[in-house]
Amino acid sequence: MSARASSAVSRRSTTKPSTATDPRVPRRFGLVGQEWRNQRNGILFISPWIIGFLVFSLGPMLASFYFSFTSYNVLKAPRWIGVQNYVNIFAHDPYLRTAVVNTLYLAVLGVSLGTLLSLVLAMLLNQRVKGIGIYRTLYYLPTMLPIVVSSFIFLLVLDPQFGVINNLLALFGIPGPGWLSSPDWSKPALIVLGLWGVGNSVVIYLAGLQDVPRHLMEAAEVDGAGWWRRLVHVTLPMLSPVIFFNVVLAIIAAFQNFVSIFFLTDGTGGPARSTVTWGLQIYTNAFVNGRMGYASAMSWIMFVIVLLVTLGLFRLGSHVVYYEGAEGNARRRR
Structure with missing residues (x-):
């Protein structure tokens, strides 16, 4: 490779903008490029568990915490009685x-x-x-x-x-x-x-x-x-x-x-x-x-x-x- 060609390649490699500073790369929550895609894919993969936890675990837990301060027998609306x-x-x-x-x-x-x-x-x-x-x-x-x-x-x-x-x-x-x-x-x-x-x-x-x-x-x-x-x-x-x-x-x-x-x-x-x-x-x-x-x-x-x-x-x-x-x-x- 000639000296002129090698210098051109060197200039292109040194002037290429990084993904961290390139305004054309979409930024999400402080993550850019492949980092954001990996984060998104990970959340999508565990989303069934997250949804199940929110619906079948966290939701009933919060409901039972509220019911613990009420008089409630399922057949009637809960009545607040404090502690x-x-x-x-x-x-x-x-x-x-x-x-x-x-x-x-x-x-x-x-x-x-x-x-x-x-x-x-x-x-x-x-x-x-x-x-x-x-x-x-x-x-x-x-x-x-x-x-x-x-x-x-x-x-x-x-x-x-x-x-x-x-x-x-x-x-x-x-x-x-x-x-x-x-x-x-x-x-x-x-x-x-x-x-x-x-x-x-x-x-x-x-x-x-x-x-x-x-x-x-x-x-x-x-x-x-x-x-x-x-x-x-x-x-x-x-x-x-x-x-x-x-x-x-x-x-x-x-x-x-x-x-x-x-x-x-x-x-x-x-x-x-x-x-x-x-x-x-x-x-x-x-x-x-x-x-x-x-x-x-x-x-x-x-x-x-x-x-x-x-x-x-x-x-x-x-x-x-x-x-x-x-x-x-x-x-x-x-």
């Missing part, structure tokens, strides 16, 4: 204490046992043995069943007279409890049902275990650390973000537990209201007693409680959860 619903819940609801105690019982004990069991199962399924894929599939299969089907199966398994568990206990001369027909054993029965569906957590823990750096385990083993020290000082710290994630989701699900309790007790919270929870009370007030405004107030109280518990867990997690890498450690120190 009276909230006052009645804390001052005059005869089942408030029972619902709170039962909900906390199922949440604390159920989440604790579920976390421990799923973590132990994940460690067992992380072993390199023949046919391990079959065992992993068997432990995950119960989670594929709808909760109604699982509840129906447990009605048969926990039957006081003909149930499988009580028949097995009878072989050893142990009288089986009444389970769902006994006020003392109804909540443990619900916890057993929850433990049966730990497959989702097991899969997540198993993925976290396989992501633990192998060189750390080998270094600890070379230093003479036994399996317990490797578990406490290597495996659990590296697995702490996964444990934190599962615990947060499990607590939120425990506070919202409704379907299994409704199915197993025919919506009564029996026997002797021993399985009445906050979620069941919301349903009873809204669709049985026709107090939709009162139920909306209960829903927002549950929302605030779950929000505060979740924020507290995140605050605690910043001190006990180990994030690998400089950025995570800096976050932990803060």
